Amino acid sequence: MEAADLVIPDWPGLPENIGALATTRAGGVSVGPYDDGRGGGGLNLGLHVGDDPARVAENRARLQVLLPGRPAWIAQVHGNGVVDAATVGPGQPVREGDASIATGRGVVCAILTADCLPVLFADLDGRVVGAAHAGWRGLAGGVLQASVRAMRRAGAGEISAWLGPAIGPMAFEVGQDVFDSFALALPGVDIGFAFRRHPEQASKYLADMFALARLMLEREGVTGIAGGIHCTATERDRFYSYRRDGVTGRQASLIWLK
Numbered sequence: 001m002e003a004a005d006l007v008i009p010d011w012p013g014l015p016e017n018i019g020a021l022a023t024t025r026a027g028g029v030s031v032g033p034y035d036d037g038r039g040g041g042g043l044n045l046g047l048h049v050g051d052d053p054a055r056v057a058e059n060r061a062r063l064q065v066l067l068p069g070r071p072a073w074i075a076q077v078h079g080n081g082v083v084d085a086a087t088v089g090p091g092q093p094v095r096e097g098d099a100s101i102a103t104g105r106g107v108v109c110a111i112l113t114a115d116c117l118p119v120l121f122a123d124l125d126g127r128v129v130g131a132a133h134a135g136w137r138g139l140a141g142g143v144l145q146a147s148v149r150a151m152r153r154a155g156a157g158e159i160s161a162w163l164g165p166a167i168g169p170m171a172f173e174v175g176q177d178v179f180d181s182f183a184l185a186l187p188g189v190d191i192g193f194a195f196r197r198h199p200e201q202a203s204k205y206l207a208d209m210f211a212l213a214r215l216m217l218e219r220e221g222v223t224g225i226a227g228g229i230h231c232t233a234t235e236r237d238r239f240y241s242y243r244r245d246g247v248t249g250r251q252a253s254l255i256w257l258k
Helices: 053-064 136-141 143-153 176-185 209-219
Strands: 018-023 026-030 082-084 099-102 108-113 117-123 129-134 159-163 195-197 205-207 224-227 251-257
Touching (some): 099 108, 117 143, 129 143, 129 251
Parallel strands (some): 082 099
Antiparallel strands (some): 108 251, 195 205
């Protein structure tokens, strides 16, 4: 795996004792729909998508070389549950949730995505980190707010966030149900800025998850928000996208205390 195969967050103010990265679809050994989009080996990290488990294991081993500890892979369910990453690993029961936090050195919070929005969190005092998986259901259901509150209970002070690769506002087609879900989640707030009518389908919208995430984070007191520049659906040669391809792999977003 080379440096070009990774996304290193451009994250102003990130404390020096915090490490963070996101993977792409390149740099691994997966083939077929899980490849790198150019006929080479893909770095699919998801065991639940139909890929050869041995190839996924090799991909995870390649990622592991870059990390201080084993990623805390949780069973993501499109909800708002927050897990202590230190309780995830071999010999532990499978933990369901859509976010994790860590307060110990070398404990790696990890999220798998292929269009959903990964959000990494950092306490600016360098004491607590977190990662959240925010599909539209989890985003509307409060997974970002739950993550921030869990970090504060764990001792975090001022928190900043980085929005990782996700389906962008020119590609995320949604129906009235998604608009209505965010209207309910943000009563009294004009959410129209994050939705525009689809130019070809009157019953559809194009939704901006990055804008919705920023709004929710700001309402929770998080003002240092970086990222939100990579679209998984349109950057075909760089990212997996479920909406675009159906059968596809998963990339990861990870953060830890050094």
